[in-house]
Amino acid sequence: MLFADTVVGDTGVHKPKVILIMVVVATVIFTLLGLNDTIFGEIMRPVIGEPKESGLFGNLSVGFVLAIILVINIVLIGFLPFRYQVIVVWLQLLALFLTFFYSFDLKIEFIRSKIWFMITQGVFTTLYISAISIILASFVAIFGAIAKLSSNGFAFAIASFYTSFFRGLPLLMQLYLIYLGMPQLGYVIDAVPAGILALTLCYGAYMTEIFRAGIQSINKGQWEASRSMGFGFGLTMRRIILPQAMPLIIPPTGNQFIAMLKDSSLVSVIGVWELMFLARTMGNKDFRHMEMLITAALIYWCLTMVLEFIQSRIERHYRTASH
Amino acid sequence: MSAPIIEMTNVNKWYGTYHALRNINFTVNEGDKIVVCGPSGSGKSTMIRTLNYLEAHQEGTIRVNGTDMHPRMKDVDKVRMDVGMVFQHFNLFPHLTILENLMAGPMWVRGIAQEEARKTAMMYLERVRIPEQADKYPGQLSGGQQQRVAIARSLCMKPKVMLFDEPTSALDPEMVSEVLDTMVSLAKDGMTMVCVTHEMGFAKAVADRVIFMDEGSIVEENDPINFFENPQSKRTQNFLSQILQH
Numbered sequence: 001m002l003f004a005d006t007v008v009g010d011t012g013v014h015k016p017k018v019i020l021i022m023v024v025v026a027t028v029i030f031t032l033l034g035l036n037d038t039i040f041g042e043i044m045r046p047v048i049g050e051p052k053e054s055g056l057f058g059n060l061s062v063g064f065v066l067a068i069i070l071v072i073n074i075v076l077i078g079f080l081p082f083r084y085q086v087i088v089v090w091l092q093l094l095a096l097f098l099t100f101f102y103s104f105d106l107k108i109e110f111i112r113s114k115i116w117f118m119i120t121q122g123v124f125t126t127l128y129i130s131a132i133s134i135i136l137a138s139f140v141a142i143f144g145a146i147a148k149l150s151s152n153g154f155a156f157a158i159a160s161f162y163t164s165f166f167r168g169l170p171l172l173m174q175l176y177l178i179y180l181g182m183p184q185l186g187y188v189i190d191a192v193p194a195g196i197l198a199l200t201l202c203y204g205a206y207m208t209e210i211f212r213a214g215i216q217s218i219n220k221g222q223w224e225a226s227r228s229m230g231f232g233f234g235l236t237m238r239r240i241i242l243p244q245a246m247p248l249i250i251p252p253t254g255n256q257f258i259a260m261l262k263d264s265s266l267v268s269v270i271g272v273w274e275l276m277f278l279a280r281t282m283g284n285k286d287f288r289h290m291e292m293l294i295t296a297a298l299i300y301w302c303l304t305m306v307l308e309f310i311q312s313r314i315e316r317h318y319r320t321a322s323h
Numbered sequence: 324m325s326a327p328i329i330e331m332t333n334v335n336k337w338y339g340t341y342h343a344l345r346n347i348n349f350t351v352n353e354g355d356k357i358v359v360c361g362p363s364g365s366g367k368s369t370m371i372r373t374l375n376y377l378e379a380h381q382e383g384t385i386r387v388n389g390t391d392m393h394p395r396m397k398d399v400d401k402v403r404m405d406v407g408m409v410f411q412h413f414n415l416f417p418h419l420t421i422l423e424n425l426m427a428g429p430m431w432v433r434g435i436a437q438e439e440a441r442k443t444a445m446m447y448l449e450r451v452r453i454p455e456q457a458d459k460y461p462g463q464l465s466g467g468q469q470q471r472v473a474i475a476r477s478l479c480m481k482p483k484v485m486l487f488d489e490p491t492s493a494l495d496p497e498m499v500s501e502v503l504d505t506m507v508s509l510a511k512d513g514m515t516m517v518c519v520t521h522e523m524g525f526a527k528a529v530a531d532r533v534i535f536m537d538e539g540s541i542v543e544e545n546d547p548i549n550f551f552e553n554p555q556s557k558r559t560q561n562f563l564s565q566i567l568q569h
């Protein structure tokens with residue numbers, strides 16, 4: 001929540017002027033979209049006549065009717081309390097999306113026959129590659145952050161070169177460099193380790209900055225108190241500084257994990273059987289690309305929502321742990 | 324006469340080109356209570372922080388507990404364990420409970436078993452008269468309580484000498500005396516103390532010697548009676564007249 005004001009004005013969408021403006025704007029937009037020869041036009045055919053004859057009048061009527069429906073919907077939602085507003089709007093948007101997918105004429109049978117394999121093979125691979133990578137990236141980030149904050153020029157140079165390089169190249173290119181480049185050095189690397197290495201190094205570079213900011217945000221007095229009691233550097237970092245930096249580090253790290261979950265789809269290009277790879281290949285034989293892509297999309301989305309939920313839980317834990 | 328715990332000889336320190344400590348000489352023997360005062364920016368914090376090597380000096384020697392403090396020293400942590408330090412802003416560990424704050428040092432660096440560390444911690448919490456706060460977090464305590472916890476945290480390390488850097492300056496006026504009382508009782512128990520403070524009542528009550536610093540030098544060092552009744556230098560007289568007006 002932003003700051004909750006104690007003075008509440010009238011609901012904006014219930015002011016006549018606002019309603020009028022919404023109707024006009026929506027009508028104009030829908031009219032410009034030219035919905036005469038779409039399904040909406042079909043429904044109103046008895047009133048507006050054939051597309052060719054109705055022309056602008058047809059577009060305008062369809063647009064106006066749609067605008068009225070939309071505005072009535074908005075006005076009605078305006079009467080609901082916060083919680084129900086959220087639920088209703090979510091359901092409506094979801095319904096719109098499903099209608100959109102539905103219009104592709106998907107074969108549910110086909111999806112049903114493949115989805116189990118997609119989940120056991122694809123989701124599993126995607127999840128474990130991402131999970132291992134984010135854990136390794138966190139370790140890289142801790143050391144990267146310490147090196148970047150250190151007064152040792154050697155450590156700083158390596159860390160800053162590392163972050164600059166891996167933030168500067170597209171992840172896909174890093175993946176190719178590792179997968180195709182390492183064999184040139186005489187070290188053949190499998191696709192999965194190559195993918196994990198690329199994700200670790202790339203996200204480690206971003207997370208180095210997150211950890212650095214987290215560590216730096218801790219008051220200098222915490223260092224002084226620790227050191228004055230005879231705590232060494234490692235002990236101070238582990239027991240005093242990092243635990244306090246965690247509430248600042250966790251939310252953006254959760255964000256990175258969610259981003260990584262989807263970026264891990266890039267490792268499909270080197271043939272790892274994760275979700276994206278399966279989505280691209282399983283539909284090939286039967287020319288059912290859309291089915292598989294949309295299924296994979298929904299699975300990615302569900303995974304993300306689960307992660308968002310977990311993230312909010314962890315954040316709440318850290319918020320209540322102290323104070 | 325026992326060996327000095329702290330010995331500073333001809334110590335000089337610069338921040339860049341700024342000469343922060345000028346030729347400091349002074350000695351703290353076991354059981355001594357020393358009060359350091361002087362105007363803001365005169366180098367009091369800098370001096371007291373060189374004693375546990377939170378700040379490095381460039382010239383002269385500092386011996387603490389028989390160990391020479393210098394940049395290449397191996398066992399700085401060993402020295403620091405025996406030198407307690409209380410800060411103006413308490414610097415308690417906010418993610419640990421009061422009890423955990425007190426047990427951390429003994430367990431993590433002294434290697435003391437948990438049960439014993441807990442007992443010691445509770446003993447010192449009672450000593451500073453807030454045992455009932457043991458399971459709270461520092462953020463839930465008042466400033467005066469936090470500073471008393473900070474003192475107890477230092478005591479749990481069983482230090483040979485305690486350093487105080489303006490321990491009451493960040494407190495609301497009504498909380499100053501509870502912290503000073505704790506310090507007075509500590510002094511009565513024979514703790515060796517070096518206190519940077521402007522609490523002249525405290526200085527009169529417990530100090531063996533009062534040191535006045537200005538512009539990085541020790542201008543005057545005397546026993547409290549002579550220091551207050553009969554200040555030698557003009558700068559000391561000015562300073563005293565300023566703070567005693569209130």
Ligand SMILES: Nc1ncnc2c1ncn2[C@@H]1O[C@H](COP(=O)(O)OP(=O)(O)O)[C@@H](O)[C@H]1O
Binds near residue numbers: 369
């Ligand atoms: N880290 C630092 N870098 C540069 N100058 C500093 C630093 N710390 C303190 N000083 C300067 O050294 C002088 C003495 O500071 P300090 O010891 O904190 O004085 P006091 O505690 O007596 O008020 C001041 O002029 C201050 O600006």
Ligand SMILES: [Mg+2]
Binds near residue numbers: 368369489
């Ligand atoms: Mg100071």
